[in-house]
Amino acid sequence: MFHNVQAVLFDLDGTLIDSAPDLGAAADKMRTDRGMSSLPLDVYRPMAGAGARGMLAKAFAMTPEHPDFPAMREEFFVNYERRMTQLTSIFEEIEPMLLALQRAHLTWGIVTNKSKRFTEPLVSSMVPLSTAAVVISGDTTPFSKPHPEPLLEAARRLNVEPRYCVYVGDDERDIIAGLAAGMTTVAASYGYLGAKADTQAWGAHASINSPSELLQWIGLA
Structure with a gap:
């Protein structure tokens, strides 16, 4: 072959x-912005390849079927766009x-x-x-x-x-x-x-x- x-x-x-450090940080900011505790990178890393879907699943146990998923995904995208080259x-x-x-x-x-x-x-x-x-x-x-x-x-x-x-x-x-x-x-x-x-x-x-x-x-x- x-x-x-x-x-x-x-x-x-x-x-x-x-890119896991920047993806995880973008999702984690959503948690801390809501007064939730920060999660370590090791929590996010295994799902980094799944992008927003994976990060929101780890940060909020949220699936794409959740009614708030589109808005939360865009918030994640904005966070990520602002920092995507910092730690990647x-x-x-x-x-x-x-x-x-x-x-x-x-x-x-x-x-x-x-x-x-x-x-x-x-x-x-x-x-x-x-x-x-x-x-x-x-x-x-x-x-x-x-x-x-x-x-x-x-x-x-x-x-x-x-x-x-x-x-x-x-x-x-x-x-x-x-x-x-x-x-x-x-x-x-x-x-x-x-x-x-x-x-x-x-x-x-x-x-x-x-x-x-x-x-x-x-x-x-």
């Missing part, structure tokens, strides 16, 4: 960047891994469910990510993962057939989307779900414990 790879696509949060960082080993892809003349890009409102400022603020050949946000197409369309759109923009693409993500929906798109899939177990998730059950073609392991799978290490 890793033969003739022409492009490597990545999820963003939990795969390329550790690129995972260790990501930069040298991306450089290795570039040296091998492999195109790489980003496919995330994060809205363009947040994706573009984040990517442009981090030099290693600004070299992405394509960036597909959650609202670039009418669909978001686990639907395969965002991945298929990335392949179209790169002019690469999906079967020659590898998609790397730290959430089961990433693998579902990648498989549905006909891509080779890699589960990033170093992401937010980590050891608590049975990444083997997702059906990915491979699982990696660190970004550098990806290079082994595609024959660059």
